[in-house]
Structures are given as structure tokens and as C-alpha cells.
Amino acid sequence: MKKLKEALTVNAIFSVVSGIILILLNRQIADLFGVKNNTVFWTIGLILICFSATIWYEIFKLRRLAILWIIIQDYAWVLGSLILIIFNPFQITAIGNLIIAIIAFIVLYLGVNQMIVLNKILPTKNRV
Numbered sequence: 001m002k003k004l005k006e007a008l009t010v011n012a013i014f015s016v017v018s019g020i021i022l023i024l025l026n027r028q029i030a031d032l033f034g035v036k037n038n039t040v041f042w043t044i045g046l047i048l049i050c051f052s053a054t055i056w057y058e059i060f061k062l063r064r065l066a067i068l069w070i071i072i073q074d075y076a077w078v079l080g081s082l083i084l085i086i087f088n089p090f091q092i093t094a095i096g097n098l099i100i101a102i103i104a105f106i107v108l109y110l111g112v113n114q115m116i117v118l119n120k121i122l123p124t125k126n127r128v
Contacts, residue, residue, distance in 0.1 A: 019048030074111030
């Protein structure tokens with residue numbers, strides 16, 4: 001259980017720190033991404049803080065289905081990032097796309113690590 005809690009804790013910390021950065025530096029990040037509207041950055045920041053709170057809750061509950069939902073959300077983040085990078089519908093700068101790619105890689109690692117640990121700790125026969 002310790003490894004699962006550690007994996008979730010890393011995700012929660014990464015999410016809350018990212019959320020705070022997006023909220024506090026939303027204008028600077030918008031400039032870096034080459035977009036005029038900074039609303040999306042502080043909005044995503046708030047969502048990440050809420051996401052982090054759900055992860056913290058599951059660190060104590062350790063319910064398989066809820067943790068799977070967290071992992072699915074991580075994978076959805078990665079998929080959304082890939083779509084943004086490939087199609088670039090908002091004309092994001094090259095540095096903005098690089099940042100998106102780096103964060104997507106980190107989130108993919110977090111999701112895969114959580115899935116591996118979850119399957120070792122809470123096998124499918126012990127579904128909650």
C-alpha cells in the first residue's frame with residue numbers, strides 16, 4: 001500500500017503545484033504560449049487543484065475504481081495534450097507546445113506508474 005500511496009502523492013503534489021503556478025502566473029504563461037486569453041490557464045489551474053483534492057482523498061480510501069478514474073483522467077490529459085500539439089488549433093508557440101509535451105510526458109509517467117502499482121497492490125479480484 002505504501003507504494004500506491006507514494007504514487008498517488010506524487011500525482012497530487014504535481015497537480016496542486018501546477019494548478020497554483022497556472023493561477024499565479026496565468027498572464028505570463030499566456031504570453032509564453034502566444035495567446036491573448038489567459039482565462040483558460042487560471043481555469044485549468046483551479047481544476048487541477050480540485051483534481052489534486054480528489055487524489056488526496058483516495059490516498060486515504062484506496063478504492064480501486066476511484067484510483068482507476070484518476071488514472072483515466074491522467075491518460076485523458078495526455079490525449080488532450082497530443083491533440084493540442086498535433087492540430088495546434090490555438091496557434092500556440094513552439095515553446096508552448098514543448099511545455100505541453102513535457103507535462104504530458106510527466107502525466108503519462110504518473111498514470112502508468114499508478115496503474116502498475118495499483119495492479120500489484122489491489123489486484124482485479126479485490127475490486128471495490
